[in-house]
Amino acid sequence: MTRVTIPIGPQHPLLKEPLSFLLTVEGEEVMESVLRLGYVHRGIERLCQERTYVQNIPLIERVCGICSHVHTTTYCQGVEALSGLEVPPRGLYLRALMCEMERIHSHLLWLGVLSKNMGFDTIFMYAWRDREIVLDIMEELSGGRVSHAVNVVGGVRIDLDEEHARSILTRFDVLEQQVERALELIEYEPTLMARTQGVGILSPEQVRRYCVVGPVARASGVDIDLRRDLPRPPYDRLEFKVITHPAGDVWARTLVRVRETRESLHLCRQIIAQLPDGPTSVTAKRRVPEGEVVSRSEAPRGEVIYYIRSDDSDKPARLKIRTPTMTALITLPDQLRGATMADVPVVLSGVDLCIACADR
Amino acid sequence: MPRYNWPLLPEILRTLFNRPITVQYPFGPLEMPERYRGRVDIQAEKCRGCGLCVRDCPASALELERVDKETFRLIYHPDRCAYCGQCEESCRFDSIYLTNDFVPGTPHRENLTTVLVDRKPEEGEESGGDDEPA
Ligand code: SF4
Ligand code: SF4
Numbered sequence: 482m483t484r485v486t487i488p489i490g491p492q493h494p495l496l497k498e499p500l501s502f503l504l505t506v507e508g509e510e511v512m513e514s515v516l517r518l519g520y521v522h523r524g525i526e527r528l529c530q531e532r533t534y535v536q537n538i539p540l541i542e543r544v545c546g547i548c549s550h551v552h553t554t555t556y557c558q559g560v561e562a563l564s565g566l567e568v569p570p571r572g573l574y575l576r577a578l579m580c581e582m583e584r585i586h587s588h589l590l591w592l593g594v595l596s597k598n599m600g601f602d603t604i605f606m607y608a609w610r611d612r613e614i615v616l617d618i619m620e621e622l623s624g625g626r627v628s629h630a631v632n633v634v635g636g637v638r639i640d641l642d643e644e645h646a647r648s649i650l651t652r653f654d655v656l657e658q659q660v661e662r663a664l665e666l667i668e669y670e671p672t673l674m675a676r677t678q679g680v681g682i683l684s685p686e687q688v689r690r691y692c693v694v695g696p697v698a699r700a701s702g703v704d705i706d707l708r709r710d711l712p713r714p715p716y717d718r719l720e721f722k723v724i725t726h727p728a729g730d731v732w733a734r735t736l737v738r739v740r741e742t743r744e745s746l747h748l749c750r751q752i753i754a755q756l757p758d759g760p761t762s763v764t765a766k767r768r769v770p771e772g773e774v775v776s777r778s779e780a781p782r783g784e785v786i787y788y789i790r791s792d793d794s795d796k797p798a799r800l801k802i803r804t805p806t807m808t809a810l811i812t813l814p815d816q817l818r819g820a821t822m823a824d825v826p827v828v829l830s831g832v833d834l835c836i837a838c839a840d841r
Numbered sequence: 842m843p844r845y846n847w848p849l850l851p852e853i854l855r856t857l858f859n860r861p862i863t864v865q866y867p868f869g870p871l872e873m874p875e876r877y878r879g880r881v882d883i884q885a886e887k888c889r890g891c892g893l894c895v896r897d898c899p900a901s902a903l904e905l906e907r908v909d910k911e912t913f914r915l916i917y918h919p920d921r922c923a924y925c926g927q928c929e930e931s932c933r934f935d936s937i938y939l940t941n942d943f944v945p946g947t948p949h950r951e952n953l954t955t956v957l958v959d960r961k962p963e964e965g966e967e968s969g970g971d972d973e974p975a
Contacts, residue, residue: 536899539925603849610862617874624878624939630925638930639876662852670849 482507487822491520495598495826498836502813502829509821514814522840529800534560534634534769537797542628544802545838547587550579551780552802553632558713559776559789560634563769570757572636574715578752579619579631580778581745585656586615587781588696588738588745591833592663595735598826599676604666611659618649636762646753653746660743667735677732681816681828684729691815693808695783697832700737701729707779719751731831738833767795782806782833804838877941878924881917883957887936888915890960894928894937903928911962920950 499520596604783805
């Protein structure tokens with residue numbers, strides 16, 4: 482049979498961000514795919530060396546348009562470690578609260594994108610409607626839906642009073658009901674299962690070889706989660722399950738992510754219940770003593786790594802970001818091999834593409 | 842095995858008679874939360890022209906034209922502003938702050954520029970917040 486090459490992207494209705502795939506197909510079957518990245522490279526790492534530690538926070542927040550808070554958290558953790566700062570417990574709890582809400586928002590957003598790409602618009606609408614609940618809470622707390630500007634070196638800027646906490650908890654109840662319904666849908670909806678089961682399979686060996694992290698790895702049965710494996714306060718005092726599934730296909734990823742959403746809701750409740758008193762931040766010096774640090778956190782998509790080298794000035798000498806999407810992206814040619822054309826959107830959405838993150 | 846075949850049906854029936862939950866902006870009011878980070882404003886009489894906010898602004902949205910302690914102008918360019926709130930964080934005199942006014946898009950970015958503080962020695966006092974193009 483003759484082989485045909487089909488380009489997907491850089492501009493394609495399927496992709497919300499520019500990414501290019503060259504698919505070689507024989508009939509309906511994808512034989513080969515070539516991935517091209519770099520269309521939204523913004524030179525953020527280099528730019529960070531030109532700006533002060535303070536000015537870098539809003540810039541780093543813009544590495545990713547979905548998990549912006551976890552990026553600044555990881556960056557601030559690193560700078561705090563370099564300057565030997567101790568963040569007050571209340572600051573750490575509020576940071577974690579934002580992180581968990583961000584995870585909820587990111588996973589629900591992803592559920593919507595996946596359903597949209599496989600033509601199941603009803604779930605898309607419901608998932609995004611429910612996501613508004615957390616987005617509203619985050620906007621009330623921080624003043625922005627996705628760019629929260631919550632972190633400063635030394636703590637957080639926001640605070641949570643009791644009345645507000647109560648109102649948040651009532652809205653979490655509504656959200657929890659909706660998440661339970663979404664879970665039911667994923668476990669029992671025949672259309673969704675038919676489209677996602679057995680598609681885009683990654684084996685645990687492939688996951689280890691490509692260093693895949695986050696929900697994609699957990700959906701292949703690899704039990705990794707930095708919140709448990711490298712417990713920083715407050716996660717060492719919170720109870721949560723690390724969700725895994727052995728199947729390794731897109732369906733398992735859906736299930737893992739929505740179950741994680743439920744876990745994150747429990748985490749948020751615990752954080753609000755245990756919120757310690759005291760200040761939310763300490764003042765940081767502008768100059769950071771010489772040194773280097775690797776800072777890691779569990780972002781919604783997996784482990785995000787920051788490497789920062791300082792040289793006793795107010796600007797970092799080098800800053801390197803490893804985003805979790807990068808690891809998932811390079812598995813795509815493997816996942817696409819042997820898939821049919823109709824499954825390509827499902828496979829692509831299955832890994833939770835965030836191209837801007839990967840390109841930086 | 843599916844427990845039942847229409848797991849979406851109850852949700853569809855529930856939402857069938859709901860009103861739209863989206864905000865009807867611009868045909869309806871747009872209510873911003875109290876902490877929403879919008880247009881930057883200033884309590885001009887408190888400003889000392891120290892330039893801390895200018896130094897920390899990540900987007901070069903603030904500009905300080907300073908002659909001496911008593912003569913300076915603080916200019917704000919909302920078209921560059923990232924609404925990050927860093928200026929409010931940096932100001933030691935509680936002078937500059939973020940309001941919750943949403944700044945809508947405009948095809949004429951130069952009209953947005955605002956002189957926040959225009960301090961002259963003889964008045965000793967401010968004249969702040971006029972929407973006057975620089
Ligand atoms: S909010 Fe941020 S970008 Fe805007 S003027 Fe203040 S510091 Fe600059
Ligand atoms: S607003 Fe505050 S930080 Fe900015 S120049 Fe005036 S006093 Fe200084």
